[in-house]
Amino acid sequence: MREPSPHTEVFGILGEFEKAEALVEAVGKARHAGYQRIEAFSPFPIEALDEALGLDDRRVAWMTLAGGIFGGLLGYGMQVYTNLDFPILIDGRAHTPPEAFMLITFEMTVLFAVLFSIGTMLALNRLPRLHHPLFGVDSFHLASSDKFFLLIYGDDPRFERGAAERFLIGLDCVRVDTVGHTEEPE
Amino acid sequence: MTDDTAAPDRSDPREGPPQEGDPRRDRYAAITSEITGIPLHYPHRRNWWILFACSLMLLTLFVVSATVLFARGVGVWGNNIPVNWGLAISNYVWFLGIGHAGTLISALLLLLNEHWRNSLNRFAEAMTLFAVVCAGLYPILHLGRPWLFYWMAPYPNTMEIWPQFQSPLAWDFFAVLTYLTVSVLFWYIGIVPDLAAVRDRSKKRRQQVLYGLFALGWRGSARHWQRWRQSYTLVAAIAVPLVVSVHSEISLLFAAGPIPGWHSAVFPSYFVLGAAFSGFAVVSMIAVCLRHALGLYDLVTPRHLDLLGKLTLATGLMTAYGYFAEIFDVLYANEHQEVATLYDRFGGDYASSYWGAVIANFVPLQLLWLRSVRRSPAGLFLIGLSVGIGMWFERYMLLVTSLYRDYLVSSWGPYHASFWEWSLYAGMLGVFMVPFLLFVRFLPVISAFEVKEALFEDTVEARDA
Numbered sequence: 001m002r003e004p005s006p007h008t009e010v011f012g013i014l015g016e017f018e019k020a021e022a023l024v025e026a027v028g029k030a031r032h033a034g035y036q037r038i039e040a041f042s043p044f045p046i047e048a049l050d051e052a053l054g055l056d057d058r059r060v061a062w063m064t065l066a067g068g069i070f071g072g073l074l075g076y077g078m079q080v081y082t083n084l085d086f087p088i089l090i091d092g093r094a095h096t097p098p099e100a101f102m103l104i105t106f107e108m109t110v111l112f113a114v115l116f117s118i119g120t121m122l123a124l125n126r127l128p129r130l131h132h133p134l135f136g137v138d139s140f141h142l143a144s145s146d147k148f149f150l151l152i153y154g155d156d157p158r159f160e161r162g163a164a165e166r167f168l169i170g171l172d173c174v175r176v177d178t179v180g181h182t183e184e185p186e
Numbered sequence: 187m188t189d190d191t192a193a194p195d196r197s198d199p200r201e202g203p204p205q206e207g208d209p210r211r212d213r214y215a216a217i218t219s220e221i222t223g224i225p226l227h228y229p230h231r232r233n234w235w236i237l238f239a240c241s242l243m244l245l246t247l248f249v250v251s252a253t254v255l256f257a258r259g260v261g262v263w264g265n266n267i268p269v270n271w272g273l274a275i276s277n278y279v280w281f282l283g284i285g286h287a288g289t290l291i292s293a294l295l296l297l298l299n300e301h302w303r304n305s306l307n308r309f310a311e312a313m314t315l316f317a318v319v320c321a322g323l324y325p326i327l328h329l330g331r332p333w334l335f336y337w338m339a340p341y342p343n344t345m346e347i348w349p350q351f352q353s354p355l356a357w358d359f360f361a362v363l364t365y366l367t368v369s370v371l372f373w374y375i376g377i378v379p380d381l382a383a384v385r386d387r388s389k390k391r392r393q394q395v396l397y398g399l400f401a402l403g404w405r406g407s408a409r410h411w412q413r414w415r416q417s418y419t420l421v422a423a424i425a426v427p428l429v430v431s432v433h434s435e436i437s438l439l440f441a442a443g444p445i446p447g448w449h450s451a452v453f454p455s456y457f458v459l460g461a462a463f464s465g466f467a468v469v470s471m472i473a474v475c476l477r478h479a480l481g482l483y484d485l486v487t488p489r490h491l492d493l494l495g496k497l498t499l500a501t502g503l504m505t506a507y508g509y510f511a512e513i514f515d516v517l518y519a520n521e522h523q524e525v526a527t528l529y530d531r532f533g534g535d536y537a538s539s540y541w542g543a544v545i546a547n548f549v550p551l552q553l554l555w556l557r558s559v560r561r562s563p564a565g566l567f568l569i570g571l572s573v574g575i576g577m578w579f580e581r582y583m584l585l586v587t588s589l590y591r592d593y594l595v596s597s598w599g600p601y602h603a604s605f606w607e608w609s610l611y612a613g614m615l616g617v618f619m620v621p622f623l624l625f626v627r628f629l630p631v632i633s634a635f636e637v638k639e640a641l642f643e644d645t646v647e648a649r650d651a
Binding site: 001082093103134141 | 371385398402639
């Protein structure tokens, strides 16, 4: 999801919750209220949150599969190619014996599946990214400890600063912060 | 294992003592500060420095031994023809085996959704990394011209030749390199969220910058978690067959040599299980030490030690089956040279390595049938140590008792490790210890967010039930 550009009024409004359940519930209510551009933050993965946000991104899994297939073909192809390119005749052994090639083929399958998997995960998550407007919020460091956060982005079609703040306060929220931009509009 | 999971120990980290307010939330914060507090405010610095100084001395010994080796050639070792694989290759197999338990604990138990792994996986994976580095160094050092080891890689070169992909040496290259890469990546993506937690808690600028860089800007967004989890689980699923393939590859490497005693069909599974066996033994030792040194009594509980003891016992018994199967195999086939090699193992010049392996591996191991021994840190540590030594004897025995007397009397010859082989081995322990101690000192040794996740899921399950 693209983040709001510096042209919007604020980056977003951030609500802090004490409990994971409260966050899941708040996400459901926010989507019900018509907010589409929202993000939740938690110190550990919560499965119910994926459902509440309607996250159904399988690209990492597909890219892992693609990486495995690519690596397998590359590994096998490399061995066939090199053995035909520089054939060594030893007591009538075949140039391209599948049995002897399987080990490296398997290793290459694994290697590329893992590289693609982690590479895709990082790329889709837009990591590494060392700065982010959220890091400017005082209490946000608790997102890696024991607090749960809901962010309504400033470019949500229904976004209106006061209304968003009031909406979050109405949601069993212990604290509401405004997240400012870190960049100047161009 | 399942029985124990059903009746968890009271001191289990996920149980959490009932407290005022919301006990679970207090636990989250307590777990975070306990684990992330270690790198930020390390306890017992003096002990750490003493250990680190000893390890640095071992590392220096490694550098000296390797320099001597490079300067004067493999002749400084006791290797000869017929015994051209001495300590170097037996230590290679030993170190690689130790590494396997880390991946198994981490990946297999993640897939099985066993929450108790969370207290062990991080340092078990770190153990894997450094053990694989040690293992990987050995075949390179063992090459006559180690600086040309990259010839194993297929790259376009002016000689217009390629590596021999049907050679076990090329298999080694790919297997170890893949295993190392996958272990590093699996460990790293597993540690990123905790690095973010350390970054968020650090007060000094230098720490904030360093942890911040390695945390990659992780902020725990639900979208991040969702993709992270897919990737983490898939890599785990791939890592399990990888472990099996890497150690089977070593047994294939043996089988590729026309040497009696290396052709039993039980070898691949026996190697993999023996590897896991030695690895679990070393994980037990590390768990006991870290728990004591860092005061992690409520995260690594007697229940964890108990489970580690059970795993060691189970893999040990499977390894014992390998010993029997091997003997049966030889006697059943009744092939002359194979039988002669078997008797050489029992009573030949190197019989001490065979009996050393049998005794150190399986005799103290039987104590693990007792629950009280499994739960006793000292008992588990000593048995782990015994198994570590026993498995070392086993690797040595497998190599030397086969090689020193093969088919032709003309190719019979003794082997004795030289001073420089032993010093390299001692130094290699430094290669393992130095990065491991740095890891203990500067990184979260236990997966904080996974412990919290397990705590959360357990409470949700308890509520729904």
